[in-house]
Amino acid sequence: MKLWVLNLSTCACVLTITLPSLETFCTIWLLSCSNNPVPKPDNLLEEEVMTDILYDLAILQAIDGSFPNKLTENNIESKKYIYKKYKIDSIIYYQNQRYYAADMKKYKKMYQEVQDRLDEANKKNDTVLSPGKERLK
Numbered sequence: 081m082k083l084w085v086l087n088l089s090t091c092a093c094v095l096t097i098t099l100p101s102l103e104t105f106c107t108i109w110l111l112s113c114s115n116n117p118v119p120k121p122d123n124l125l126e127e128e129v130m131t132d133i134l135y136d137l138a139i140l141q142a143i144d145g146s147f148p149n150k151l152t153e154n155n156i157e158s159k160k161y162i163y164k165k166y167k168i169d170s171i172i173y174y175q176n177q178r179y180y181a182a183d184m185k186k187y188k189k190m191y192q193e194v195q196d197r198l199d200e201a202n203k204k205n206d207t208v209l210s211p212g213k214e215r216l217k
Contacts, residue, residue, distance in 0.1 A: 118182035121175035125168070130180055131190045133162055133173070135197050 125133070140158040144151055151158065163169055181187050 118179050121172065121179055123168075123172045123175070124179070125166075125172070125176045127180070127186070127190065129166065130176055131193050133166060134190060135194045136162060136165070138194055138198060 137158065140151065140156075140161065144158070159170070159173075163173065180190065
């Protein structure tokens with residue numbers, strides 16, 4: 081047996097292999113060094129749609145945190161609301177959530193966009209408040 085060590089910019093693989101299993105080694109190496117190890121969902125949502133979902137969830141979580149009974153009083157369940165609005169089910173949501181979360185750069189970009197949109201909404205809300213009232217913090 082031989083010990084093979086591969087150190088590439090995108091991965092480091094250490095495997096003990098024999099020469100006849102070179103094909104197995106190459107397969108494992110290709111899979112372990114892929115950019116996104118999570119398989120692409122059959123019903124892949126566009127990045128923009130997934131960002132919209134993350135934004136809506138952030139709003140719903142903020143409402144639930146600030147006014148705990150408001151969603152319940154209005155018979156709104158966050159997940160069900162999202163599924164109905166985007167015409168998806170829990171499986172599609174979780175597969176896409178997992179897929180996008182596996183690509184850290186893309187996911188960070190998506191969350192930054194959500195944060196930017198939330199900041200913009202806060203600015204709009206601040207301008208609506210009358211000058212004599214302070215914003216809740």
